[in-house]
Amino acid sequence: WLGLPDFVFFCLIAYLSLQSKVIFSKNIFLGCFSYLIFFLIFSRFYIVHDMVQVRVGAAIALASCGLIFFFRERYVKGILFYLLGLSFHLSVVMYLPIFVLLFFGFKKLSRFNIAALLIGAFALSSLISGFSAQLSEISRLAPYLNGEYKTNALSLLSFYVIVRTALIVFILATFYKQLSDIEHFVLCMSAVGLALQILLSWNDSFSLRTAELFGMFDMACFVMLMRFLEYRSKILYGLLLFGIATVFYMATLKVVDDYASVLS
Numbered sequence: 001w002l003g004l005p006d007f008v009f010f011c012l013i014a015y016l017s018l019q020s021k022v023i024f025s026k027n028i029f030l031g032c033f034s035y036l037i038f039f040l041i042f043s044r045f046y047i048v049h050d051m052v053q054v055r056v057g058a059a060i061a062l063a064s065c066g067l068i069f070f071f072r073e074r075y076v077k078g079i080l081f082y083l084l085g086l087s088f089h090l091s092v093v094m095y096l097p098i099f100v101l102l103f104f105g106f107k108k109l110s111r112f113n114i115a116a117l118l119i120g121a122f123a124l125s126s127l128i129s130g131f132s133a134q135l136s137e138i139s140r141l142a143p144y145l146n147g148e149y150k151t152n153a154l155s156l157l158s159f160y161v162i163v164r165t166a167l168i169v170f171i172l173a174t175f176y177k178q179l180s181d182i183e184h185f186v187l188c189m190s191a192v193g194l195a196l197q198i199l200l201s202w203n204d205s206f207s208l209r210t211a212e213l214f215g216m217f218d219m220a221c222f223v224m225l226m227r228f229l230e231y232r233s234k235i236l237y238g239l240l241l242f243g244i245a246t247v248f249y250m251a252t253l254k255v256v257d258d259y260a261s262v263l264s
Contacts, residue, residue: 013058014050020061020081021045021216027068028182028220033227036241040219043245045212047252056212059089064216067095070102071185094213098189108184111176114168114191121195159247160211164194164218167225175228183224189217 025037049057062085070078082099085092101107109117168191171179179187193214200206211218222241226234 017058044248059085063092121198190221
């Protein structure tokens with residue numbers, strides 16, 4: 001309508017998405033830890049979201065900020081960010097139950113509840129796949145279930161699933177009682193995302209999308225562990241995070257391989 005080139009649109013959406021990721025990081029931690037959160041988020045999602053899935057990238061970043069503002073009882077700002085995110089992509093409608101729980105003051109899960117959530121996801125994953133026929137009646141989900149899109153079962157032995165599971169289990173077993181309120185919330189959101197990914201592992205499209213929905217909380221969960229480490233351990237763990245970020249970034253480069261081959 002404005003007559004501007006396509007790249008202007010993509011630059012504006014990418015800027016909005018990246019700026020939302022900065023806001024998210026700063027509202028989890030202050031100082032150097034917030035920069036580290038953003039670095040991990042950037043490594044994991046920049047190519048996937050801000051260069052390819054631009055609508056969903058902006059939606060997840062905005063809606064994740066909305067969750068954080070809602071947690072901090074800044075309801076108007078939280079609703080505005082969430083509605084703006086929802087206007088970009090309907091996938092963030094999955095956040096709606098969390099907003100309702102936060103509004104009624106339910107802000108964290110106990111250690112037992114998180115463990116039960118993950119174990120239950122493993123136990124129910126095969127059962128949920130039996131409802132695929134009913135889900136296929138929903139027009140937006142049908143292409144992912146009727147064979148129009150090629151979907152497969154997702155391996156639960158992938159690097160991302162194993163690392164996140166190990167991180168959550170380690171925090172539950174060691175530092176759970178020392179977490180601040182915002183850290184409890186971050187851990188809960190990361191656990192919910194992991195549980196949904198496991199629960200929907202029979203369909204890689206659904207499973208990977210739910211992992212992306214809570215992915216920014218996963219990155220914050222990686223960083224918050226550093227707060228409990230001693231100086232030398234922090235250095236070693238920081239190097240480990242840099243290695244993980246490198247793996248994330250190199251993995252996302254595969255997404256643009258087809259574009260690179262066309263350009264060459």
